[in-house]
Amino acid sequence: MNTSRFFLAGILGVNLLGAAALPQSTSNQAALAKQSSIVFAGTVSQLGATSFAGVPKSAQTIVVRVDTVLKKPSAVSLKKGDSVTVELKDPSAFQQGTQATFYTEGWIFGSGVAVKELGHRIIAGDVASAAAAGASEPLVDQTQNQVTDQELQNRLNAADFVVIGRVTGVHRWTAPKSATPQRVSEHDPDWHEAVVEVQSVLKGAQVKGNKVVVRFPGRNDVAWVHSPKFAKNQQGIFCLNRDQTSGMSTEKVGGHQVTVYTCLGHGDSLPMSDAPRVRSLLKN
């Protein structure tokens, strides 16, 4: 009885391991890599353990020795030979010595790095193979302000308009008395307006007169530090939403009342060099 149970478990285990070990489709890996903030190849050194104090230990946590770092934010210190705590989705797929590429997001940062698994790919063979597998994928060292594809995709989905345009003028905007009363706060946005000449619309309907007014915070307060600031003659790709923030959603331009937009989020203003990436993501 016990023998047959072990036999069955063994077959299942081999199949599962085999399935995990099979190279997943490139598109799946690419999607996982895009989703992940930290990707590395490594070798499991401890099960049910953590690599530094301050990380809650559980059956889901393992310690992995890093063989190759494939992707990480620039702020994060992580290199070959470091021990990383990984919180796994399913610890049964791992044992000491298992080599895998880990697709993860950050979790806790202390004397070491702890991450949460988003996915993994078991690597057959030895450490050299793992390193080689890693070497086939380029190191992506994200700068702190770089917008990931995932973040940009989310932003494009949420935008009312995505346009390519050029800023023809910038001026301070003073809210009329009929608008929501402005309060004095260190987070006061100090609203400015940019007039953007639309050169092409990537998302949304055509714009009347090919000009839009974009309201943006001029203040360098912490509340608005990630909001784009506009300058005359600036050209770029702008993710716009109808203004629901400043208290006045329209503005008179050339005698006509026009809708005013905002462009407030990190990555709402992109350089022209991002045009192919934006077009590609908009197709998804």
Add this chain to the structure above:
Amino acid sequence: MKALAAFWVRFLTLATFVTIAGFVFVRGQSPTIKVVDLIPASLSGETNQDSEPFLAVQAVNPEIMVASAFTPNPFSANGNAPVYISEDGGNTWVLSAITPVQRMTCDITHAMPTGENHPRGDLHAGTLACASFITLDESESNDVSTSAVMNVQSTRTNVDQPFVRALGISNSDHIYVGLNDFNQPSGHTATVDVSVDGGATYRSVPIEARKTSGQDGPSVRPAVARDNTVYAAFFGWRKFSGTVATSDVVVVRDDAGGVGPLPFQALKDPSDKLPGRIVVKRVSIPWSNAPTLGQERIGSTLSIAVDPNNSSTVYVGWADHGSKGDIYTLHVRRSTDRGVTWSKSDLPHTTIRNATNIALAVANNGAAGLLYQQLSGGRWVTHMVQSRDAFATIQDVILANVPANVPAEQFLPYLGDYDYLLAVGNEFRGVFCANNTPDLANFPQGVTYQRAADFSTKTLTDGSGSPVAISIDPFYFSVPVKP
């Protein structure tokens, strides 16, 4: 000849002794002073402006602490804003993304009382999330070490600068959140959110009773004594020109935890019989939301502290224009009769020119602590002052003395609109922000860096040897209370 040699030996011995004694005396050094850069080793590559620090200490287990700053989530723009957690009394810290705010808060304060018996960190936080709208979340974590995201208990928009103090009483946490609430009618915006059930419910109590310029100043600061006496200080703005606020410094008091039918009305001013004692009337406070004091903005600097064992003694400190030629001057006053009367002038040694980020605390033995940052000779100098006699005599310890012109400001506030000081047992504990150049000359009491740093070459590295630019880091400190 022998006599001459003996003279020189005695002279050199004495000189060495005097030099050492003088050094220790002048620096006010104690071997138990601790200064720690909070940035963990695994984030050695970061160059953020981690300004505006705050600190909470777990009341029954002071080894557990939570600190915060304008530190963004280090790996995702969509991830939660993090806090720093120590479980060993501040020697080491980890960064854990547990706040309910996406990426980075634009105001955060917190406290850890233990009325509800959550000994691993019952954290109550007030955070502002700044996206299209500024949103206040009042939230709780029952165990900060689990890394679970905090549970939001109350939320609303259109408020500013939440400032959390708390007290554990029997089986509940009493939480007081001072804030500037623009939803209040008649421009009476100075408000204290009161919860006496661990944050399950909050009641917003406006504490301004007089006519304002349309609103009060941003800083509203509560202070809680063990006997359930709650004070709050605020700037009652009477006039605002756009660059100058003409303001009263007002203190209110409640003797029963702020839960009665007329909360915070125990103090009346003799001039108009209205609730709220006016400590100073119509002072001129410069409002400059641009680099003004070095690279720092100015406009709303306020602190209040009550003796935990004698709620009759209360200190209030603020900044105003000061005298001619000053940019921003700190003042401290004291009341020993529950806020009814106040010292007529600044306490000795507490009129401090060109300084900001005042934070007051009172220790169990009645020692008053005063933390502040002064711009002096092109440097930001962080002082920790203590006194047992209302600042007549003081012990002044310099925690940091760093260049003020670097790094360049990424945003405002540069160092913070506030820093923070607490009294815990026989220690003053606190946090401040400063230029993080690894130079021992900048930290007269010594310093510990968790992040990779080479003090011999005065450079930061990313952990792999590559240099990292200087930035603003939060620093934790502990200083023994003057016996």
